[in-house]
């Protein structure tokens with residue numbers, strides 16, 4: 001059974017949604033990113049960038065030793081290849097999907113993450129709120145632009161990569177459905193085609209189940225001290241700070 005190293009966030013949901021869509025059995029291995037699990041040597045050996053999600057497949061496509069994969073885009077592409085689902089086999093169809101998968105990984109995910117950081121999390125970190133203004137404007141602006149890119153594509157296509165539901169939709173939906181929450185719910189008025197797709201994909205039973213996977217993890221209310229430690233851990237990562245964990249992972253490999 002595939003192990004999913006996971007915490008319930010948009011990047012984690014991409015993988016549980018795909019596993020649900022493919023009907024594959026999986027076992028959730030919690031990675032409490034607020035508690036520092038991403039720096040444990042056993043996790044860093046699977047995911048050297050100290051980010052979840054990651055998977056371990058004990059029965060990999062092509063045989064051989066258990067296969068470990070980090071980066072949600074690579075994981076979805078692998079699961080699509082393994083099951084022969086949600087990624088066309090023909091070259092034009094395959095790259096019609098993969099260009100949107102890479103688009104999400106390089107654009108929508110990082111820009112929304114940064115917009116959320118400057119607009120929401122930053123309030124508890126920056127001493128002067130003015131420090132946040134340019135970052136908020138830059139990244140919320142990018143999210144608005146990217147919403148327009150999806151809206152235009154979805155005005156002439158049922159799904160992001162054309163007429164068929166694919167891993168391009170599964171990888172984009174967990175971020176896209178949060179756009180209203182991030183910017184303002186009125187933003188959907190500007191992007192009716194995107195809203196149509198968000199609702200349509202959201203109604204798929206596998207999408208619902210994937211998003212609910214491990215929903216109870218991280219529900220515990222943190223004390224002020226714990227919240228402060230969590231912010232320091234998540235938002236103040238320099239090479240110096242993570243080097244020791246990485247070296248320990250290499251030593252104990």
Ligand SMILES: N[C@@H](CCC(=O)N[C@@H](CS)C(=O)NCC(=O)O)C(=O)O
Pocket residue numbers: 009010011012033038050051052053070071072073105109233234
């Ligand atoms: N490009 C990566 C991004 C993964 C990512 O940013 N994961 C976050 C949670 S959504 C994480 O593990 N954060 C831990 C940390 O910042 O130390 C992917 O799509 O897999």
